[in-house]
Amino acid sequence: MRPHVLAHRGASHEHAEHTLGAYLAALEEGADGFECDVRLTADGHLVCVHDRTLRRVASNRGIVSTMDLAELADLDVAAWKHPWADLDDERPERVEEHGKVLTLRTLFEVAADFERTIEIAVETKHPTRFGGLVEKRLGELLAEFGWHRTGSPVRVMSFSNTALHRVERVAPGVRVVQLMREAAYWPMLRRTIGRDWIMGPGIEVLREHPRLAGRIGQAGHEIHVWTVNTEDDVRLCQAAGVTTLISDRPGYVRGLLDDDGGAAR
Template identity: 30%
Template sequence: MKPILTLAAGLMAATAMHAAEPFLVAHRGASHDAPENTLPAFGLAWKQGADAIEGDFHLTRDGKIVCLHDYDTKRVSGTKKVVKDSTLAELQALDAGAWFKPEFKGTKLPTLREVAATVPAGKKFYVEVKCGPEIVPAMLEDLAASGLKDEQIVVISFQAPVIAEVKKVKPAYKACWLSSFAKESPLDPGTDEVLATLRKIKADGFSSKADERLDEGYLKAIRDSGFEYHCWTVDEVATARRFLDLGALSVTTNRPEFLRKGLSGVPPVAAP
């Protein structure tokens, strides 16, 4: 009976793996439906069933951490203030919601601690660092104060020195290096460069734009070398399915609910 039970257990495990829900990360929150990188967008992401939220973070002039993608506030507020040259109070005095829809008028730029406070138990928080390693001490202090467990936090950055510093100071946090690709073919960076960088900075994985030129061989080389692969930013069901089939452990999307329904076979509602 023992071999039969072992075989049955194996089949059940394989079925569970195949049936597992795709891990969806809400890009700047549910940013298709609410202003990006704001508490309304992050709150909506959880309501839409996201497994994680991703936010962009900068260090302000007075050593605080604010959630914003760009290096200045012009696009999301209509007023240009360079983040590194501004205090948190100056940045939070701006309206970061009216540009999106009138109903979000008065929405402010949140801090790292405010965003972390939205993360429910069992969910994850992808912290994208948009500046350099100088942010790391304040970031680790804020994350420690959040009460989130180490396994709930993933630090991501295009800046390799940021990932290296995080893994040096707080190795318990998962950290992934980000990269997009040059428009010319072949893919640049290639797998040799990616793997060399990941090893040098002791990253846990690689996260890239879901470039249509990426193929099984490129991503298999990364996975076979012991690194995770993740992709962004995907709002089309077919593209998400392709990258999940290629081994992506997570897909970052502006539309978590829309994408999950599409991947589960529920006919998605056309985007307005």
């Protein structure tokens, strides 16, 4: 069975991460779904932003959690990706809306309106000044879309084990993914995660510890891996029985898998 491919922050190899443009491009490339990081603004909106500050993507020193959505909406978070784009006469004209800070609500609307089911993996970032309020707001938004029940296209990911236990309380039908940076954490985590939790090691972890996937599988857990961008890593994940690949290059990875003749679910 072909692994599913989720676009890591959108099709972020070619497009500015977490922008509407990056996610629309991922749909065009045939991604099975989206991955996004979320943070809470000062006025309570969940926005798709990875870093605590906006220095990297908007040359702005503002801290996301101290800014209102209206302040964020004024920022261009796409120009950094292709700084010389205005000098390229052959580059497609930019759509301003596609380079703005994206709310999770808007991303959910894009997925809900699409012609096929779009999976969404939402990573809540911790630590944060808002603590459990992040998961509370996420649970409320999931309920608005009817995605808090079993069968939801959304799964919630976090490095914080505590945050995932909160998700189980606010949206008990939604599956959760325990992210993991080090193989050494597995013996401890396996004692704290739920029976149907998914494990989410980084690709570097699988490269360095080739037996880890087998141990996770033997414990009865699915595996989702980030960030899978090369053919070697795709083959490694296939051999390890990984069910979902999270990639900056969803179209490329889908092409590799489709060339194998793997049948989609």
